[in-house]
Amino acid sequence: MAFFILRRIGVMALTALCLTFVVFFLTNLAPNLEKLAKTQGNARMSDAEVVSWLDRNGYGGPLVVRYGEWLGVVPGWLREDPITGEWRGRCLARGQDPAEAARFCGLLQGDLGYSTVSATEVSSIIGGRLQLTGILMFWAFAVMVPSALLVGVLAGMREGSRTDRTLSTFSIASTATPEYVSGVIFIVLLASSQIGISPLLVEWGWLEGGTLFFGSARSAMDGVTFWNFTLPVMTIALYGMGYIARMTRASMAEVMMAQYIRTARLKGVKFSNIVMKHALRNALIAPFTVIMLQFPWLLNGVVIVETLFNYKGFGWTLVQAASNNDIELLLACSIVAVFVVLVTQLMSDIGYVFLNPRIRIS
Amino acid sequence: MTTTTTAHLATHPAAEMYAREYKTGQLSRREFLVRSTALGLSAAAAYSLIGLSPAMAQRATPAKGGTLRIQMGILALKDPRTYDWSEMGNVSRGLVEYLIEYNRDGTFSGVLLEGWEANADATQYTLRLRPGVTWNNGDAFTAADVAANFAAWCDTTVEGNSMAARMGGLVDADTGQARAGGIVVVDDLTVQINLPAPDITLVPGMADYPAAIMHRDLIGTNPLDHGVGTGAYRFTDYQVGISARLERNPDHSYWGDAYLDEVVFVDLGTDPAAWFAGAEAGEFDMTYQTVGEFVDLFSAVGWDRSDVTTGATVVVRPNQLNAPYDNVEVRRAILEAVDLSVVLELGMNGQGTVGENHHVCPIHPEYAELPPMVVDKAAAQARLAAAGHADANFTLVSLDDGLTRFTCDAVAAQMRDAGMTVTREVLPGSTFWNDWLNYPFSATEWNHRELGVQILNLAYRSGVAWNETAFANAEFDSLLDQANGIQDANARREVMARLQRIMQEEAVTIVPYWRSLFRHYRPGVVNADMHPKFEINIHHLGLSA
Secondary structure (H helix, E strand, O other): OHHHHHHHHHHHHHHHHHHHHHHHHHHOOHHHHHHHHHHHOOOOOOHHHHHHHHHHOOOOOOHHHHHHHHHOOOOOOEEEOOOOOOEEEOOOOOOOOOOOOOOOOOHHHOOOOEEOOOOEEHHHHHHHHHHHHHHHHHHHHHHHHHHHHHHHHHHHHOOOOHHHHHHHHHHHHHHHOOHHHHHHHHHHHHOOOOOOHHHHHHHOOOOOOOOOOOOOOHHHHOOOOHHHHHHHHHHHHHHHHHHHHHHHHHHHHHHHOOHHHHHHHHHOOOHHHHHHHHHHHHHOHHHHHHHHHHHHHHHHHHHHHHHHHOOOOHHHHHHHHHHOOOHHHHHHHHHHHHHHHHHHHHHHHHHHHHHOOOOOOO | OOOOOOOOEOOOHHHHHHHHHHHOOOOOHHHHHHHHHHOOEOHHHHHHHOOOOOOOOOOOOOEOOOEEEEEOOOOOOOOHHHOOOHHHHHHHOOOOOOOEEEOOOOOEEEOOEEEEEEOOOOOEEEEEEOOOOEOOOOOEOOHHHHHHHHHHHOOOOOOOOOHHHHHHHHEEOOOOEEOOOOEEEEEOOEEEEEOOOOOOOHHHHHOOOOOOOOOOOOOOOOHHHHOOOOOOEEEEEEEOOOEEEEEEOOOOOOOOOOOOOEEEEEOOOOOHHHHHHHHHOOOOOEEOOEOOOHHHHHHHOOOEEEEEEOOOEEEEEEOOOOOOOOOHHHHHHHHHHOOHHHHHHHHHOOOEEEOOOOOOOOOOOOOOOOOOOOOOHHHHHHHHHHOOOOOOEEEEEEEOOOHHHHHHHHHHHHHHHOOOEEEEEEEOHHHHHHOOOOOOEEEEEEOOOOOHHHHHHHHHOOOOOOOOOOOOOHHHHHHHHHHHOOOOHHHHHHHHHHHHHHHHHOOOOEOOEEEEEEEEEOOOEEOOOOOOOOOOOOOOOEEOO
16 A cells, blocks of 8 residues: 555656646747747847847756756756846845855755746745635535535436436536536626626615625635625536536446345335445445546636636636746646646545455555 | 915916916916916915815815725836836835825825925926924935935936936936936925926926835835835735735824725726626725726716816827838828727727827817818728738737727727738736837827826837837927927917827827726725826725714
8 A cells, every 4th residue: 555655656746747847848938938038028129139138037048957947956047147247046036145045946945936927936926825725625625525426316316217307407507517607607697786686685675785695706815705705616516516416326326226225125125224324335436536536627617716706816826827928836836736636636546445445456 | 184285385476377377268277276286386375376265175084994995906016216007106105105296186285295386487496395204114204315216216227217207307318317416405304406497397297106205225125125114004915916905004103194094905807897796796995997888887886986087098009119110101001090089989988088199188288289180091001002011910919908908909990991900919917017118019008197298208209218109209309398398388389289290290109089087986985086197095095984
């Protein structure tokens, strides 16, 4: 088991290395660097000036060397400005003496670099944003998983029944509606004082002006309430819920057809006992993997939902970093994404072993 | 805020001349107030010269305490004299204050100055500092601070220092620094500014948002880095693109009145639909500005509306350093193809008046009426073909927001109607703003300025920091110098007519409309009225008792 985990961590490190290199390669393509030079410096720069700007700001060397600097295995660049005589370097704070600065400052040293748009260290940005997204994901999971399992189990208990058809229709509809559609529909229906449900409620006197829910989750960054967080959470949860429910239903239906369930029924065991005591554990093995695999999908979802609802977490930061060509912030976001995906995969593999004794690791 | 009227001049020879002009109908009331208060008269004295009781908007006194949240973009702060967006001034105004403040009704009043006077030909200004003002680090605010700031404003070697253009003749063209003897410290509370030629724009220049007064030892720094200022507030949090938080500084005794305990600036992006969703969700109490169709929507949900007519606009300008815009015929063809009334209608719901492709607005005192420009799409295409650019592809860059995006879309559509090939490029906020001066063909929002010559000095004189059109014309520059020295509105108008005509003939830029500006706030917010220059002074703001 320990060997398995070690091997998976090794694979994870290798994958992270490859993926960040791909992102690094793409963000450092010549046109992207030229765009960066022109936005940070001056748009009228000639090609020669672009090259000299890139060189002066540490984007000049070979790609692999710069990737090494970012990783922290190659010493950070250091050069004296020919005009002002000031030392500039990757590891140098402004005005710092080069003799005092660290030689290496990359990912391995815990230095994520500098965000050009926000004019601050990436590490000081990304922690708070991840925390915000963590809160959003927690609530999305807290809503999504129990309700999806409930719907799936209810639907799978008696395949083909009226309950099954109704719940299946609902799950298919919810999983077929992407977040950017359901989010907008939610806002229109529940978070507008002009149309949808809120004006009706005000008219009936059940609501004192304003809207039922909030169409902007910015205030949730300061404190989560039922009213400001329901819509973003529901938008994410609904999409994943239909999918997990469908998987649970299929798994449940299969288990309910198994020989041992038939035997139990012939013995006269109560239907509720069959479901609770015999079927459920076996039926939940497949959904567990699916739930774990929902994490990467959820990262997709938060990008859309955070932008739509103005909730400034990880997804919003990723969009801003990409649209503003903020290379080091984007790389840090990729690292985090890779980490989340691979860790959840690992958890899913390990959890699977505990749930299903037939699977042996190593 | 306590405004001491006794420290102002009771009258001034030039102001009396303006009063005569006002009475004969040669000056508008706004223009009269702008010019006479710029000479050092108090608003009350100015009103009395023209026989009116001071009907100026007296600020209400709000209750003490409370928190106010304002929707506004949060950009990375920097050295104030290099500020290029009024949002930067607004967010730091609670900490670093200004000498003079421009009011909604067109008057100027002192903030860190108690009063100021100009001599008869406006070549010498005497600035009298407000006594008893201290920095929040305990130092006294003295004439040395003011002199150091003036010297810093005149430093043309600082990249992006737009104050140098506002200081005009005070800058020595040879050294690129303040003129010797230009800034004289008379005593601890008096500074004298000596100009080589009459300049009527010095006072408006001191009231503009890059003119924040920094501590004499901290010039050239970002106020966020040290938090030293004269204002009543201090930063507790600042996150670019997200929010900025200021609280009343308990360790500092502020010279005036400040009402709110806490002010939070909230950045909801550049999409006005997101602002509206935020308003409905109770995310903030006041907008920085409200644009387009959202003006009616905010009113419909019960927010109070405040509007002001201004010389603010969006210029859709080619940059003459980039081909094919270096060819005047190409620029003329573009101007000829665009019907400005359509741009007004589509770009901003008709909330303004039609422009004339020169940057002097009818509400400016020296505005001269010119014959209307002809729109002829067929002639435009013929002109373009004659210039040899019939198949040119014009890429029009704009910010991803409501106003400039729709305006550019309308301009692009008009150009396509005339048979031109136009590509639209829409950039996100931070990227666009990093480089607004240099795009070959793009749109820029310009704020209102008090006098017509001011914008010409800032943006169209050869080689100045904000010359985004790269327009360089010796005749234009010398006429502008001439106009800067003419105090009489009618005499100046003759020169202005020629300046305006040069802008049209050289097809410098499209100036499609003059905007009315709107702001909305929740009922109960006090002194939040829209300002012609988007200014928000958090010291004045408050909540009703």
